[in-house]
Amino acid sequence: MEAWILPMDEKYGRPWPTSTLIFNGEIVSWYNLWGELLDYGQYLIGSLLQEGKMGELGNEIASQASRLDKLFSRFNSLSLEDATNDELLSYYSELHNAYTDWFVIGGLVEPVGYAGERMARELLPRLPEKEREEAFSLLTTTTRESFSRRESIELLKIAGAKSEGMDVSAMLSEHAEKYHWLHNNYFSTETLGADFFKSQLENVLSDFPDPKAQIGKMEEDSASIKEGKRVLLGRLGLDGQGRALVELLDIFAWYQDFRKEYIMRMLHYLDLIMGEIGKRKGLTLEDVKCLLPEEIPSLFISPPDHALIEERKKRFLFHFDSQTGESLHGIGEWSLDMEEELLGSSTHKEDIVELRGLIANKGHAKGRARVTMSAQDAKAIREGEILVTSMTTPDFVVAIKRAGAIVTNEGGILSHAAVISREFGIPCIVGTRMATRVFKTGDLLEIDCELGVVRRVPE
DSSP states (O other), rough: TTTTHHHHHHHHSSSSOEEEEEEEEEHHHHOHHHHHHHHHHHHHHHHHHSTTTTHHHHHHHHHHHHHHHHHHHHTTTTGGGGGHHHHHHHHHHHHHHHHHHHHHHTTTHHHHHHHHHHHHHOTTTTHHHHHHHHHHHHSSSSEEEEEEEEHHHHHHHHHHHHHTOOHHHHHHHHHHHTTTTTTOOOOOOOOOOOHHHHHHHHHHHHHHHHHHHHHHHHHHHHHHHHHHHHHHHHHTOHHHHHHHHHHHHHHHHHHHHHHHHHHHHHHHHHHHHHHHHHHHHTOOOOHHHHHHHGGGGGGGSSSSHHHHHHHHHOOOOEEETTTTTEEEEEEEEHHHHHHHHHOOOOOTTTTTEEEEOOEOOOOOEEEEEESOOOOHTTTTTTTEEEESOOOGGGGHHHHTTTEEEEESSSSSSTTHHHHHHHHHHOOEEEESSSSOOOHTOOOOOEEEETTEEEEEEOO
């Protein structure tokens, strides 16, 4: 939120809408009023559709990515253990500032995505009603390549070399160096080595005995999307503003994934630096992550408040009021009282057997539910199970590849789950609001991506 309050206000003329974040262990719940989020998204889209603004946005994204690439390269050569305390804090400050700057642009993704979906539907009245859902899905599918797809193709190329009898050890090491961060998330990071990608390579060869043919199919699918989108735009007869909106949504469907790629890479270095800070002050990395950014330098001035850290691990609430510009945060009973005051009480919906959501990718599926809020737990998913979660992030990809379908509480057509489901051809419904509260692991579910329905099937 540090990036989305004052910096977004200064850059775009308005801060993010009023927000409440509740941390319960490793689960974070983020609340906004739907109307405020849509209004903010429409405001941002209006600004970004002005002449020259999309080009400026693209240049700024590329410039910041280049800055981060240089920062990562320099950090690779640092010896954190040999750094003085002041040097260590300067590294933290530099990375923290870069992280915040990256999120200023990154804060556009959700409001633009949600509002853009509604605006995109208004472009479809020329089409027969039965064609509109499929056309909407195509209209909001990016023609740009995600890092998940890029990594998959590069691993397929290594598989192709191995199937031709080549020694691919060096290729796997290089691949691991490039993609070691794939399982990183906001709460934990993991450095994946060549052995991990060797096991992934074996899976690829098992699934695709002819890797080159699979690459060809993926490239054909990509070309088909581009051509289908071109034909659809012609049928819709859009004016310049309509075409600009479609291009903007194409950019953001790609950018939400690109944004996360750099976040996952930044988290690798951030954890290394905070881990070293914690080691010097007798704290675990988890302890340091429970501190606010402004509290970290004070560790070298006065002893940490261990009791406060332990309370924050259990529960922490942050609230920002966009009208007053004020924010507040706290722990324990205060956080429970504030949650009740701000959000009211919620009940578990055990009697609901069917939910509706947005169709992110078409298809039908039937299978056992695997309900989880954790990417780590999701890795235990069995082939063909239905992944039911709040929202997916790139560290869910290992599970997604085995899932029979994806169902999420949150997100829209430009969300990670929507984008990745299209790339891997998996039925997907997003934005059900309460799937993780309605369904339980082991429930037999039927996913109908023609109607946008998820239902529990009686046994």
